[in-house]
Amino acid sequence: MNTHRKILIVDDEEKLRTMLSDHLVNAGYTICEAGSCASAKEMMQRVRPDAVILDVMLPDGDGFSLFSDLRLICPDAPVLFLSARDEDSAKLTGLGLGADDYITKPFLLKELELRIAAVIRRVYGDDMQKTVSHFGTTTVNWGSAEVQRNDGSQTTLTLKEFSLLKKLYENKGNIVTIDALCSALWDGDLFGYENTLMVHVRKLREKIEEDPSHPQYILTARGLGYKMSKEVQ
Amino acid sequence: MNRLGSVLKHICMLLFSVLISIAICLVAFFILSYTNWSETSGKMNSATNVLSELESNGNGYSLSENGQKMLSEMNEFAFVLDENGKVIWAYDKPEDVKDKFTASEIAVFSKWFLGNYPVTVRVCGENDGDLLVVGSRRTDLGKYNLTYSVKGLYELRYIIPGLAGCVFVIIFLLSGLSERRERRERDRARACWIDGISHDIRTPLALVMGYAEEWQDDSSLSGEQAKQAHQMVIACNRVKSLISDLNLTMRLDYKMQPLKKDKFVLSAMLRETIAELVNSGEATDVEPDIPQECNRILVRADRRLMQRAVTNLIINAARYKSSGPVRVRMSEKNNRCFVYVENKMDRISEEELTNLNRNTKTRFSGDGTAMHGTGLQLVRQIAKAHGGKLVFTGDDTDGCHLIAALSFRK
Numbered sequence: 001m002n003t004h005r006k007i008l009i010v011d012d013e014e015k016l017r018t019m020l021s022d023h024l025v026n027a028g029y030t031i032c033e034a035g036s037c038a039s040a041k042e043m044m045q046r047v048r049p050d051a052v053i054l055d056v057m058l059p060d061g062d063g064f065s066l067f068s069d070l071r072l073i074c075p076d077a078p079v080l081f082l083s084a085r086d087e088d089s090a091k092l093t094g095l096g097l098g099a100d101d102y103i104t105k106p107f108l109l110k111e112l113e114l115r116i117a118a119v120i121r122r123v124y125g126d127d128m129q130k131t132v133s134h135f136g137t138t139t140v141n142w143g144s145a146e147v148q149r150n151d152g153s154q155t156t157l158t159l160k161e162f163s164l165l166k167k168l169y170e171n172k173g174n175i176v177t178i179d180a181l182c183s184a185l186w187d188g189d190l191f192g193y194e195n196t197l198m199v200h201v202r203k204l205r206e207k208i209e210e211d212p213s214h215p216q217y218i219l220t221a222r223g224l225g226y227k228m229s230k231e232v233q
Numbered sequence: 234m235n236r237l238g239s240v241l242k243h244i245c246m247l248l249f250s251v252l253i254s255i256a257i258c259l260v261a262f263f264i265l266s267y268t269n270w271s272e273t274s275g276k277m278n279s280a281t282n283v284l285s286e287l288e289s290n291g292n293g294y295s296l297s298e299n300g301q302k303m304l305s306e307m308n309e310f311a312f313v314l315d316e317n318g319k320v321i322w323a324y325d326k327p328e329d330v331k332d333k334f335t336a337s338e339i340a341v342f343s344k345w346f347l348g349n350y351p352v353t354v355r356v357c358g359e360n361d362g363d364l365l366v367v368g369s370r371r372t373d374l375g376k377y378n379l380t381y382s383v384k385g386l387y388e389l390r391y392i393i394p395g396l397a398g399c400v401f402v403i404i405f406l407l408s409g410l411s412e413r414r415e416r417r418e419r420d421r422a423r424a425c426w427i428d429g430i431s432h433d434i435r436t437p438l439a440l441v442m443g444y445a446e447e448w449q450d451d452s453s454l455s456g457e458q459a460k461q462a463h464q465m466v467i468a469c470n471r472v473k474s475l476i477s478d479l480n481l482t483m484r485l486d487y488k489m490q491p492l493k494k495d496k497f498v499l500s501a502m503l504r505e506t507i508a509e510l511v512n513s514g515e516a517t518d519v520e521p522d523i524p525q526e527c528n529r530i531l532v533r534a535d536r537r538l539m540q541r542a543v544t545n546l547i548i549n550a551a552r553y554k555s556s557g558p559v560r561v562r563m564s565e566k567n568n569r570c571f572v573y574v575e576n577k578m579d580r581i582s583e584e585e586l587t588n589l590n591r592n593t594k595t596r597f598s599g600d601g602t603a604m605h606g607t608g609l610q611l612v613r614q615i616a617k618a619h620g621g622k623l624v625f626t627g628d629d630t631d632g633c634h635l636i637a638a639l640s641f642r643k
Contacts (some may be wrong), residue, residue: 013440015440016439016440016443019443019444019447022447023443084432086435104435105436105438106441106442106469106472106473107443108446108466108513109443109447110446174508174512175508176508177505179505194525221508221511222521223504223520223521224507224508224521225508
């Protein structure tokens with residue numbers, strides 16, 4: 001899922017670059033690194049990355065200025081600022097310039113990975129279509145929205161069920177609030193949709209889970225929302 | 234100690250103002266006295282000098298050459314009146330000056346002016362029966378006569394307190410301005426320092442946090458090691474929160490953080506906050522108790538700051554609870570919203586509650602170490618910025634519960 005993409009990491013802290021690089025390589029990305037503005041520009045020209053993780057403070061300039069130069073070289077590549085400056089003004093400057101996201105150090109690697117995935121998905125579209133996921137013995141084909149069960153039966157997910165499953169899958173292992181789910185499904189506030197959401201979840205469980213009354217993959221976080229189990233492949 | 238110091242400082246300023254005022258009054262008094270004395274003494278000296286050069290020869294008077302020279306240099310004139318007020322001798326007397334004066338005229342000019350001429354009068358002649366009058370043609374010469382009343386000097390006692398008050402106010406304002414400038418400089422230096430330290434800590438902390446996170450998910454490590462790595466992640470998150478709290482407290486303190494108020498659904502924000510805390514492992518057992526009807530409550534507040542306040546309350550509750558989950562509730566009343574964060578405790582004494590509700594930056598235990606850091610202080614600041622407050626109460630109805638109630642204007 002988009003993880004074949006090339007990511008350029010620009011940070012003057014070599015150890016941090018190595019850590020990020022190791023983690024993202026494990027996640028399936030191809031990584032190139034730069035420790036200064038000059039090498040970042042040279043790398044952009046040569047490698048043409050699909051996304052950039054950019055530190056704000058660099059030895060030979062600041063990330064905000066570099067951002068404008070990088071935009072000229074690769075106008076479509078999304079940029080995610082990674083900075084030790086957490087002031088609102090710095091964030092607003094970064095996002096105001098047109099950056100796709102801003103993460104403050106220190107950060108959780110998983111969060112960074114999820115946010116990069118989200119940014120890449122937003123820019124390059126979703127290539128989930130090519131993959132399938134396994135919920136135990138049940139298989140979901142993201143391209144056709146078909147669910148293949150162990151007993152040979154086959155059903156198709158409705159649009160809302162598909163969106164619901166996708167949102168939970170993207171945040172696998174984490175609670176997704178009912179508000180975030182409603183926002184993903186109806187692009188609005190929760191009010192008025194709570195019961196409808198519950199109905200969609202129930203129907204989705206009936207299609208995915210072996211025993212919908214004792215779900216193993218789509219779990220309820222009481223009073224908060226739902227969570228997809230990490231076991232999903 | 235600081236308050237006592239401030240009182241003493243103001244008492245000293247007041248005393249200093251009184252002393253300054255007394256000094257001003259006395260100096261003014263003596264300057265006036267001196268001016269009066271010197272103004273007249275010049276003339277007096279001139280008249281006295283002329284008198285010493287004036288000779289009485291039985292039939293009249295004559296002035297020595299030295300005396301004449303003196304008068305010419307000073308552009309002055311002189312004449313002598315007999316006991317009937319008639320001019321019996323004169324030197325360079327202007328034409329517009331009469332040759333005979335009445336007693337009342339003499340009484341008037343002896344103190345003030347003769348026509349437009351400032352004059353000084355001395356007694357002369359045998360048996361001091363005549364009057365020497367020395368006049369000046371200079372129009373720029375002032376002449377006045379002040380009579381000081383001793384009683385008037387005593388009147389200063391009414392002026393001095395008023396003047397002291399004015400001086401005190403001036404000194405107070407000046408010292409306030411100066412203190413404000415110093416404080417601003419100090420605050421700026423502190424802000425820069427905290428900002429710099431925070432920045433320098435963030436990158437190494439990112440490294441520790443990142444590797445700890447990798448280890449906690451590393452299947453090749455033992456369960457115990459993974460648990461330790463998880464603890465490291467939690468500790469890093471705490472340090473991260475502390476750094477952010479420090480910066481935010483400082484910005485709110487120094488009015489560097491403008492409120493960005495937006496309308497949002499409070500219950501959604503509470504669920505999001507709890508989910509983030511549970512997802513990151515900072516708090517595991519948190520139970521929201523938000524009825525469905527609360528989902529329609531809209532508030533107008535700085536969402537990010539409110540989220541921070543609730544995060545701090547939940548983390549605080551999770552850290553100090555004895556058992557059971559942390560419960561999060563909400564309600565609204567009279568255009569105000571209330572967020573309650575509740576946790577079970579073994580016991581809560583009145584003293585502990587008082588300490589928690591004391592609105593101080595940091596509470597210290599007996600040995601001087603800080604008991605609560607910036608977390609709760611930040612919640613108070615955020616509540617205050619939204620026209621609200623933070624109140625801790627105890628509830629003994631079903632075990633011992635500590636309830637933090639954060640209220641703010643809708």
